[in-house]
Amino acid sequence: MTKQPLDLSVELGTQTSGNLLFPNYVLIKEYKWxxxxxxxxxxxxxxTDRSHSLYRRNYGQFKVNGSWSVQLGKGGYHRNHIHP
Structure with a gap:
């Protein structure tokens, strides 16, 4: 992308569109593995500590919800934001 997205938290930069882990390329499959x-x-x-606030949530599984890349220009930054 060459233009700053209007609806994202990137200031003075660009962000890729879509999830970078979805394309069906061998290199991406190897990276995901x-x-x-x-x-x-x-x-x-x-x-393993079921009484600990962090460790009790570890069931040995995870899910990647998204993947993207941001390129910031001089003085660029991400505004504070929260993902639902």
Missing amino acids: ALHLAITEYLASLP
Whole structure:
């Protein structure tokens, strides 16, 4: 993209459209698999403590909800925002 999106939190920059992990390319499939292995290994390394506010939510599974890239120009930044 070459123009700043009007409805996003990017200021003085651009953002890709769509989810970068959806295209059916071999390199992206390999990246997704490497990411899956690394995250699964990390989750398995965390302590098991059902009384802990963070660890009790770890069931060894995860879901990637989105993936995109932002290119910021000089002085560019992301406005504070929350994803639902």
